[in-house]
Amino acid sequence: MKRHSAIWLVLLLAVACTPDGTVSRQDATVLSGEVTHDELLTADQLPGHWLTYSGGYRSWRYSRLDQVDTTNVHRLSLDWVFQFKSLEKVETTPLVVNDVMYVTQPPSDAIALDARTGRPFWEYRHKLPERVSVCCGQVNRGMAVLNGRVYLGTLDAQLVALDAKTGAVVWKAKVAEYSEGYSITVAPLAVKDKIIVGISGGEYGIRGFLDAYDAATGERAWRFYTIPGPGEPGNETWSGDSWKQGGAPTWITGSYDPELDLIYWGTGNPAPDWNGDVRLGDNLYASSVVAVEADTGKMRWYFQFTPHDVHDWDSVQIPVLVDGEFGGEQRKLMYFANRNGFYYVLDRTSGEYLLGKKYVKVTWAERIDENGRPVRVPNMEPTEEGTLVYPGVQGGTNWYSPSYSPRTDLFYVPVWELPNYFYKGEADYTPGLPYWGGLVQGASEEPPGRGAIRALVPGTGELKWEYPLLTVPWSGVLTTAGDLAFSGTTDGQFFALDARTGEELWVAQLGGMIATSAITYLNQGKQHLAITAGTSLFTFELD
Amino acid sequence: MRNTNLLAAGLLILVLTHESPAQEPITRNPYTSAADLKNGARNFRNHCAICHALDATGESGPDLTRSEYRHGNSNSALFRIVSQGITGTSMAAHRFSDREVWQLVAYLRSLDRRSASEKLRGDPAKGKVVFEEQGDCSRCHMVDGRGGRLGPDLSDVGWKRSAGNLRESVLEPSAEIGNTSETFVDGTRRYWPVTLTLADGASVQGVVLNEDSYSIQVIDEEERLLSYTKKLLKEVRRGQVSAMPTFQDDLTDAEVDDLVAYLASLKRK
Numbered sequence: 001m002k003r004h005s006a007i008w009l010v011l012l013l014a015v016a017c018t019p020d021g022t023v024s025r026q027d028a029t030v031l032s033g034e035v036t037h038d039e040l041l042t043a044d045q046l047p048g049h050w051l052t053y054s055g056g057y058r059s060w061r062y063s064r065l066d067q068v069d070t071t072n073v074h075r076l077s078l079d080w081v082f083q084f085k086s087l088e089k090v091e092t093t094p095l096v097v098n099d100v101m102y103v104t105q106p107p108s109d110a111i112a113l114d115a116r117t118g119r120p121f122w123e124y125r126h127k128l129p130e131r132v133s134v135c136c137g138q139v140n141r142g143m144a145v146l147n148g149r150v151y152l153g154t155l156d157a158q159l160v161a162l163d164a165k166t167g168a169v170v171w172k173a174k175v176a177e178y179s180e181g182y183s184i185t186v187a188p189l190a191v192k193d194k195i196i197v198g199i200s201g202g203e204y205g206i207r208g209f210l211d212a213y214d215a216a217t218g219e220r221a222w223r224f225y226t227i228p229g230p231g232e233p234g235n236e237t238w239s240g241d242s243w244k245q246g247g248a249p250t251w252i253t254g255s256y257d258p259e260l261d262l263i264y265w266g267t268g269n270p271a272p273d274w275n276g277d278v279r280l281g282d283n284l285y286a287s288s289v290v291a292v293e294a295d296t297g298k299m300r301w302y303f304q305f306t307p308h309d310v311h312d313w314d315s316v317q318i319p320v321l322v323d324g325e326f327g328g329e330q331r332k333l334m335y336f337a338n339r340n341g342f343y344y345v346l347d348r349t350s351g352e353y354l355l356g357k358k359y360v361k362v363t364w365a366e367r368i369d370e371n372g373r374p375v376r377v378p379n380m381e382p383t384e385e386g387t388l389v390y391p392g393v394q395g396g397t398n399w400y401s402p403s404y405s406p407r408t409d410l411f412y413v414p415v416w417e418l419p420n421y422f423y424k425g426e427a428d429y430t431p432g433l434p435y436w437g438g439l440v441q442g443a444s445e446e447p448p449g450r451g452a453i454r455a456l457v458p459g460t461g462e463l464k465w466e467y468p469l470l471t472v473p474w475s476g477v478l479t480t481a482g483d484l485a486f487s488g489t490t491d492g493q494f495f496a497l498d499a500r501t502g503e504e505l506w507v508a509q510l511g512g513m514i515a516t517s518a519i520t521y522l523n524q525g526k527q528h529l530a531i532t533a534g535t536s537l538f539t540f541e542l543d
Numbered sequence: 544m545r546n547t548n549l550l551a552a553g554l555l556i557l558v559l560t561h562e563s564p565a566q567e568p569i570t571r572n573p574y575t576s577a578a579d580l581k582n583g584a585r586n587f588r589n590h591c592a593i594c595h596a597l598d599a600t601g602e603s604g605p606d607l608t609r610s611e612y613r614h615g616n617s618n619s620a621l622f623r624i625v626s627q628g629i630t631g632t633s634m635a636a637h638r639f640s641d642r643e644v645w646q647l648v649a650y651l652r653s654l655d656r657r658s659a660s661e662k663l664r665g666d667p668a669k670g671k672v673v674f675e676e677q678g679d680c681s682r683c684h685m686v687d688g689r690g691g692r693l694g695p696d697l698s699d700v701g702w703k704r705s706a707g708n709l710r711e712s713v714l715e716p717s718a719e720i721g722n723t724s725e726t727f728v729d730g731t732r733r734y735w736p737v738t739l740t741l742a743d744g745a746s747v748q749g750v751v752l753n754e755d756s757y758s759i760q761v762i763d764e765e766e767r768l769l770s771y772t773k774k775l776l777k778e779v780r781r782g783q784v785s786a787m788p789t790f791q792d793d794l795t796d797a798e799v800d801d802l803v804a805y806l807a808s809l810k811r812k
Contacts, residue, residue, distance in 0.1 A: 432638060433639075
């Protein structure tokens with residue numbers, strides 16, 4: 001035994017590496033999900049890895065790696081490809097820890113890959129019931145990692161803790177009842193000793209919430225309902241019993257400010273989507289961002305972008321946390337490009353509204369008033385006959401990751417310029433069935449929709465540059481210290497832009513829709529990029 | 544969470560194996576009263592129109608006003624398709640009660656009657672002659688491997704379009720073309736005319752087969768497949784009307800009837 005232990009110790013010393021990007025191992029790959037909360041706190045300073053959905057608690061999706069830069073990006077070439085055993089849309093962001101890549105496979109599977117070769121160490125196949133209620137494909141967006149475990153949300157609304165070395169189930173927690181329209185597509189977020197997880201089901205009349213689970217045991221630590229119950233402030237913003245099935249899901253990973261100890265999370269549309277008559281009032285806290293205490297789940301503040309939303313403009317976009325100057329004052333800011341077509345700046349300590357400016361064509365509101373409320377244009381609600389509105393149901397942007405680069409001080413957002421006709425319909429609620437209250441249709445007489453990647457000056461919302469696309473993008477943006485902005489197209493092109501100017505520097509055709517955002521990390525000391533397209537995962541390095 | 548592509552989530556692309564309607568057992572629909580029909584229409588609007596359009600003539604999903612469906616036309620086939628979906632397509636299973644499914648079937652039947660009221664007046668055999676001679680349609684359209692390549696293959700168009708829709712295509716092609724899932728894919732107006740100006744000033748005329756942000760694929764009038772990197776082109780000029788001419792003045796009413804009857808009969812499996 002003693003001899004064994006000594007050998008293991010030597011081996012471990014030989015191959016040990018720390019998440020600082022300086023890899024000190026020899027030949028073997030160390031399989032480990034040993035990420036501590038302290039390391040997560042400094043994730044964006046450990047660019048050798050990719051430790052949370054957005055690359056760090058501030059959700060910049062920015063990397064300090066600069067080996068690949070504007071002068072050599074044209075030399076990027078394929079390293080390896082991993083083909084998923086699924087035909088569903090891939091929306092996942094992998095995590096990379098000590099040369100192991102943790103990636104989810106639709107519908108609700110988890111895989112640990114050797115980041116050097118793309119070969120799996122283990123796979124966890126989650127067995128789903130025959131029918132789950134999902135509006136938009138059997139998708140999953142990724143995992144969280146903490147202290148030797150990875151955490152996966154599933155379409156049957158469970159949170160699963162897996163041993164990072166084997167994929168063995170450590171615990172499973174039932175988050176909600178899947179047969180009532182609840183599902184999980186979001187990548188959880190590890191904060192201190194808890195796993196934060198949101199819920200999907202805004203098209204099925206759920207009552208949304210944000211949950212925290214004890215990472216060690218799987219016991220629920222707290223639940224914050226995004227729709228207040230009777231007697232709680234905000235419940236009066238829902239007519240009758242509409243709060244019970246008012247939606248407000250939480251299906252994209254939020255952000256965390258450790259100094260304020262606040263978790264920021266966007267909330268989805270109120271239900272039913274397009275018929276607001278059955279839920280008169282502002283419908284708090286749907287289509288909002290909420291700030292909740294990490295230890296208790298108690299809400300500190302909220303900001304509702306679209307009061308009484310009737311266009312399905314979820315506000316699940318990722319809150320980007322930047323400490324910067326606004327109005328001549330140093331503040332803790334939140335940058336937020338909302339699906340409703342306005343770009344916002346908020347004070348993230350108090351939730352105070354600071355700025356709201358259109359970043360796409362908007363016909364439903366003239367402007368945002370001094371209190372942060374939209375000044376609505378009359379008669380833009382869905383009707384029996386259909387109402388033409390810009391932006392369309394997908395909004396100016398949707399869940400695709402934005403990015404912030406401290407080097408350029410620009411905010412990057414994939415945008416859609418596309419209207420829809422919004423129709424009001426009847427709204428009958430049946431648990432587990434779609435609860436839309438209408439429909440949307442394309443507007444074929446309007447000019448064809450177009451997409452773009454836009455770089456905004458974050459303090460003013462002014463457009464710095466635009467990279468136009470023929471089709472609307474489903475891919476977010478990654479920026480790097482090499483002054484590059486990476487994104488992808490619906491048509492399968494993975495591209496790199498000069499983050500300062502928007503100039504196109506490199507394009508690769510990957511042969512399938514890109515419906516996620518790129519990550520970057522070190523492997524063998526070399527900067528790599530990873531992105532999914534179609535049903536495959538591709539990695540790139542300089543040749 | 545909704546998105547336009549998710550609107551394609553209910554897409555009823557009738558592309559897979561065909562089940563012979565003759566093999567379907569005859570099942571009587573127990574819910575066909577006026578109230579049932581009304582409820583079927585209501586559920587259609589709430590759950591189906593998002594892909595099949597409010598008037599059921601198709602948006603991202605196919606036209607349901609056709610007299611015949613590819614995956615079966617019997618009551619039991621329709622019941623199965625609505626409740627279980629079509630494997631391998633975006634037509635999802637729906638959790639309606641049996642009664643609601645029957646009401647939807649009743650509603651679909653009422654649509655059938657509507658399109659049938661526009662009875663095929665023509666003679667398909669004569670229409671074939673119109674297609675090949677007076678109309679010269681086969682210059683651009685292929686049927687069962689014979690014909691041109693500048694327009695869509697029409698070998699199975701009888702499965703995809705209603706007679707009314709076919710008539711509109713013949714008489715007002717620019718009004719219709721570009722709005723169906725077949726001809727409008729990811730922002731690309733397939734078969735729409737385009738003139739490309741090359742770097743050396745030369746000009747290429749053809750119709751668009753595919754396009755993305757970086758490149759465009761066309762077939763020119765000599766049926767050459769051409770692909771260009773957009774950056775290297777001086778100009779991409781899109782035609783404002785369909786490459787397909789209108790036959791409003793060139794064919795008699797009887798010839799149009801015959802042509803529509805012929806097109807409706809094209810049902811290659």
